[in-house]
Amino acid sequence: MRLxxxxxxxxxxxxxxxxxxLFAQQSNINMTEGVTGISNTVYSLxxxxxxxxxxxAFIVFGVMFWSLYSHRKSKGAVSASFHESTTVEIIWTAIPxxxxxxxxxxxxxxxxxxxxxTKADITIQITGSQWKWHYRYFDHDLEYYSRSTTSQxxxxxxxxxxxxYLNEVDNPLVLPINKKVRFLIxxxxxxxxxxxxxxxxxxDANPGFINEAWTKIDTPGTYRGxxxxxxxxxxxxxxxxxxxLEPAAFDDWLAQAQVTAKQQLQAEQQSLxxxxxxxxxxxxxxxxxxxxxxxxxxxxxxxIPGAFPALQNSPIALGDIDKHINVVLQGASGTAMAxxxxxxxxxxxxxxxxxxxNAWGNNTGDIIQPSQIDAALNSINQ
Amino acid sequence: MSEIQLKDNADQTILDxxxxxxxxxxxxxxxxxxxxxxxxxxxxxxxxxxxxxLTMFFIGGAMAMVIRAELFQPGLQLIEPxxxxxxxxxxxxIMVFGAVMPAFVGLANWMLPLMIGAPDMALPRMNNWSFxxxxxxxxxxxxxxxxxxxxxxxxxxxxxPLSTQFSPDSTAMFVFSIHLMGIxxxxxxxxxxxxxxxxxxxxMTLMKMPMFVWTWLITAxxxxxxxxxxxxxVTMILTDKYFGTSFxxxxxxxxxxxFQHIFWFFGHPExxxxxxxxxxxxxxxxxxxxxxQLFGYHSMVYATVSxxxxxxxxxxxxxxxxxxxxxxxxxxxxxTMLISVPTGVKIxxxxxxxxxxxxxxxxxxxxxxxxxxxxxxxxxxxxxxxITPADFQYxxxxxxxxxxxxxLVTGAVFSIMAAAYYWLPKWTGYMFNESLGKWHxxxxxISVNILFFPMHFLGLAGMPRRIPDYALxxxxxxxxxxxxxxxxxxxxxxxxxxxxxxxxxxxKAPSKPWEGAEGLEWTVPSPAPYHTFDTPPEVx
Numbered sequence: 001m002r003l004x005x006x007x008x009x010x011x012x013x014x015x016x017x018x019x020x021x022l023f024a025q026q027s028n029i030n031m032t033e034g035v036t037g038i039s040n041t042v043y044s045l046x047x048x049x050x051x052x053x054x055x056x057a058f059i060v061f062g063v064m065f066w067s068l069y070s071h072r073k074s075k076g077a078v079s080a081s082f083h084e085s086t087t088v089e090i091i092w093t094a095i096p097x098x099x100x101x102x103x104x105x106x107x108x109x110x111x112x113x114x115x116x117x118t119k120a121d122i123t124i125q126i127t128g129s130q131w132k133w134h135y136r137y138f139d140h141d142l143e144y145y146s147r148s149t150t151s152q153x154x155x156x157x158x159x160x161x162x163x164x165y166l167n168e169v170d171n172p173l174v175l176p177i178n179k180k181v182r183f184l185i186x187x188x189x190x191x192x193x194x195x196x197x198x199x200x201x202x203x204d205a206n207p208g209f210i211n212e213a214w215t216k217i218d219t220p221g222t223y224r225g226x227x228x229x230x231x232x233x234x235x236x237x238x239x240x241x242x243x244x245l246e247p248a249a250f251d252d253w254l255a256q257a258q259v260t261a262k263q264q265l266q267a268e269q270q271s272l273x274x275x276x277x278x279x280x281x282x283x284x285x286x287x288x289x290x291x292x293x294x295x296x297x298x299x300x301x302x303x304i305p306g307a308f309p310a311l312q313n314s315p316i317a318l319g320d321i322d323k324h325i326n327v328v329l330q331g332a333s334g335t336a337m338a339x340x341x342x343x344x345x346x347x348x349x350x351x352x353x354x355x356x357x358n359a360w361g362n363n364t365g366d367i368i369q370p371s372q373i374d375a376a377l378n379s380i381n382q
Numbered sequence: 383m384s385e386i387q388l389k390d391n392a393d394q395t396i397l398d399x400x401x402x403x404x405x406x407x408x409x410x411x412x413x414x415x416x417x418x419x420x421x422x423x424x425x426x427x428x429x430x431x432x433x434x435x436l437t438m439f440f441i442g443g444a445m446a447m448v449i450r451a452e453l454f455q456p457g458l459q460l461i462e463p464x465x466x467x468x469x470x471x472x473x474x475x476i477m478v479f480g481a482v483m484p485a486f487v488g489l490a491n492w493m494l495p496l497m498i499g500a501p502d503m504a505l506p507r508m509n510n511w512s513f514x515x516x517x518x519x520x521x522x523x524x525x526x527x528x529x530x531x532x533x534x535x536x537x538x539x540x541x542x543p544l545s546t547q548f549s550p551d552s553t554a555m556f557v558f559s560i561h562l563m564g565i566x567x568x569x570x571x572x573x574x575x576x577x578x579x580x581x582x583x584x585x586m587t588l589m590k591m592p593m594f595v596w597t598w599l600i601t602a603x604x605x606x607x608x609x610x611x612x613x614x615x616v617t618m619i620l621t622d623k624y625f626g627t628s629f630x631x632x633x634x635x636x637x638x639x640x641f642q643h644i645f646w647f648f649g650h651p652e653x654x655x656x657x658x659x660x661x662x663x664x665x666x667x668x669x670x671x672x673x674x675q676l677f678g679y680h681s682m683v684y685a686t687v688s689x690x691x692x693x694x695x696x697x698x699x700x701x702x703x704x705x706x707x708x709x710x711x712x713x714x715x716x717x718t719m720l721i722s723v724p725t726g727v728k729i730x731x732x733x734x735x736x737x738x739x740x741x742x743x744x745x746x747x748x749x750x751x752x753x754x755x756x757x758x759x760x761x762x763x764x765x766x767x768x769i770t771p772a773d774f775q776y777x778x779x780x781x782x783x784x785x786x787x788x789x790l791v792t793g794a795v796f797s798i799m800a801a802a803y804y805w806l807p808k809w810t811g812y813m814f815n816e817s818l819g820k821w822h823x824x825x826x827x828i829s830v831n832i833l834f835f836p837m838h839f840l841g842l843a844g845m846p847r848r849i850p851d852y853a854l855x856x857x858x859x860x861x862x863x864x865x866x867x868x869x870x871x872x873x874x875x876x877x878x879x880x881x882x883x884x885x886x887x888x889x890k891a892p893s894k895p896w897e898g899a900e901g902l903e904w905t906v907p908s909p910a911p912y913h914t915f916d917t918p919p920e921v922x
Contacts, residue, residue, distance in 0.1 A: 028855055029839035031775055046772045053762040061755060064733045068751065071672075073740040079674040080738040089681045092730045093723060100719045103769065108712060110771040115708045130548075155851060157457040165456065166853045190544040191638060193703060193778065197844045202774045204704045206639060207543060208632020211705035228703075228778040228846045230537045232548055233464045236849030306531020306551055307464060336548045
């Protein structure tokens with residue numbers, strides 16, 4: 001069986017170019033012009049300096065190759081004896097300095113503009129963690145995680161790759177156009193870097209510190225980027241997708257998203273009163289586990305020796321329930337185990353812990369109920 | 383440059399130097415393994431360094447082949463992401479600390495005493511020690527790949543917290559191997575400085591020293607200045623990970639960005655440590671095959687010193703996206719742009735040396751000319767990267783990967799190849815196979831550009847570095863890059879063949895095999911006797 005069909009992928013991709021407006025201005029060999037004033041400035045700065053470099057290269061290499069051609073010994077060239085000239089040295093020190101000053105002026109102007117994060121219309125807090133992004137709309141009571149939706153089967157070449165392979169997420173960041181959006185960027189675990197080429201925004205997300213950046217998008221559309229700082233095993237699988245909407249459409253989306261979030265919260269409250277049965281919990285748990293935990297602990301719970309502990313037959317998964325709940329909710333300090341209390345709903349947490357205690361021959365028979373998670377969270381908060 | 387008068391007939395020249403007669407009476411090299419294990423002879427230690435470097439070049443190269451094989455097409459085919467990260471990390475560490483730096487130290491060992499008319503390095507026992515640390519350092523590093531949890535997987539720049547809280551158990555092995563490499567480098571650097579400052583032949587003033595000696599002298603000072611900084615950085619990583627300190631952990635009052643400042647305060651001068659000796663090599667070879675004295679010797683020396691000084695004021699250009707204040711971004715942008723001025727002066731001087739020369743194209747010259755062009759391309763992309771607003775787009779993409787491989791492979795490595803071809807007759811006593819050498823050059827030149835040039839496009843189109851899998855729009859170019867990579871890797875086998883053949887035999891090399899070559903090293907026979915310049919030559 002052929003796992004990979006390059007032609008087909010190229011065709012799919014070519015279709016993608018034609019059909020999506022995003023790629024209309026996305027070159028495959030050059031920097032994107034982008035869709036913001038800043039990104040246009042950066043693009044023209046890039047092109048100007050590239051052209052200056054090409055011009056210098058033509059002159060310098062031209063002289064060099066002319067010399068190599070015409071001053072060959074085989075052509076009978078006899079070497080001259082000159083070997084020093086202060087005047088010449090001063091000239092070729094001074095000319096580059098003048099060129100550099102010419103480059104520095106527009107660069108300085110652009111940089112001052114890029115670093116001015118004041119007078120923003122809307123503020124988004126971006127938090128990177130292994131290996132997903134979290135977006136929080138300041139003053140709008142809305143926050144959510146954004147994860148890659150590319151399937152393992154695509155990555156492992158078992159099924160055909162989709163057009164936006166590795167560049168697709170479940171919940172894109174939604175932004176209004178023509179508004180100054182300020183980003184507050186940080187991280188939960190290691191350093192990440194939030195990068196959307198179309199905005200010319202790339203800013204490191206440093207754990208424990210907050211960086212600022214901003215953008216003002218000109219055109220509605222979908223813009224894609226990815227994490228740009230090595231952040232561990234799945235650094236390559238941490239995409240960013242931004243949907244830019246007209247301000248009115250954005251307001252509608254925001255209102256709708258807030259309603260949905262409220263409904264989810266209510267559903268969560270209701271789930272606390274219900275008692276779940278094993279098959280349901282195992283089914284939900286498996287789905288949550290494969291989406292959230294399998295990257296490190298692996299699908300069959302065997303972990304990666306020396307890097308990520310196994311859950312199959314592990315003292316935690318077979319031992320004290322409260323301890324197990326605690327590790328999942330709060331993480332384990334000094335290790336890569338993150339806190340999942342905010343990342344998953346109580347029902348999902350209960351299900352995934354149930355799954356870990358009963359899958360792969362762990363068979364403890366324990367069913368964790370959402371109410372137990374709620375109780376554990378309450379005692380942590382106290 | 384050195385004003386020693388050399389006659390056209392090389393064989394005649396030897397007889398004119400009285401020191402040579404004494405050499406033939408002196409005892410030769412010891413036999414067996416003891417010759418190498420206990421050696422205090424600069425030539426033997428130089429040879430050890432060079433073979434070690436070649437070995438590491440192939441081990442690091444094999445890792446690059448694994449990386450390029452995985453990136454040949456989208457999707458994961460051969461290796462897991464965690465192992466991919468171990469490959470990129472080890473490839474970087476091995477090439478920087480195992481291949482390029484020891485190659486330059488090997489060249490320094492062999493050539494510095496010969497160039498300044500000294501009988502050996504000033505501190506021969508320390509010389510032995512600084513070499514023999516290296517096999518242990520790299521065994522430790524390579525063995526860590528076989529531990530449970532694998533070897534270092536946090537990039538050769540080992541940014542915390544990835545390299546502390548989130549790193550594999552083998553991180554201690556990584557830290558200790560870096561410590562050993564650092565000790566070795568510092569000892570090597572001390573030896574170079576002491577040798578150059580104290581053991582020059584009578585009449586060889588500082589401003590008569592060959593450029594290779596000058597560049598190595600400056601490099602050695604850079605090494606002494608920054609290797610302890612690296613040692614400090616890895617030690618803090620060690621204590622953060624194992625002993626509960628929080629230098630780089632915000633939760634304990636530390637700052638992960640502090641690490642980056644410390645690392646790049648080492649890292650940027652380190653870049654020049656890997657290129658300044660190249661400048662010295664090119665400044666020796668270009669005049670030799672242009673049959674014309676190096677143009678602007680004095681300005682070359684001053685330019686090298688300026689580059690070395692400026693190299694301490696540009697480190698944060700590696701961290702423009704880390705969240706620096708505007709003033710810092712501007713300062714580091716201006717300083718970085720400024721560095722292109724002395725670098726430009728060097729390139730202009732080489733071209734002025736070529737101008738109205740009498741040029742021939744032997745293999746060392748071919749590599750040197752390729753160096754001038756391709757290193758300059760790396761310089762151009764370096765200038766582009768200096769422009770902070772544009773760097774926000776380039777940073778941590780394949781554009782950066784393309785840039786530093788142009789500077790380090792077609793720069794540093796090509797100059798090492800040029801040096802090897804240039805001095806191989808002096809080392810082995812035999813001329814190498816010229817046509818095989820040319821095959822090596824042309825195969826390398828073509829494949830290296832197929833390998834690294836398209837990486838510029840990948841980076842500009844938005845492909846981040848250090849990813850094991852990529853989006854579909856990067857597929858075509860990655861395939862081309864990988865093919866270039868395999869071809870470049872294969873081409874280096876020709877080099878090994880040329881070297882082995884030249885060691886085993888061939889046409890006898892005269893003491894001065896290159897018509898236009900200048901310098902004391904060409905006044906001793908080929909191969910250079912075990913002991914040279916027991917009586918110092920007189921430099922006029």
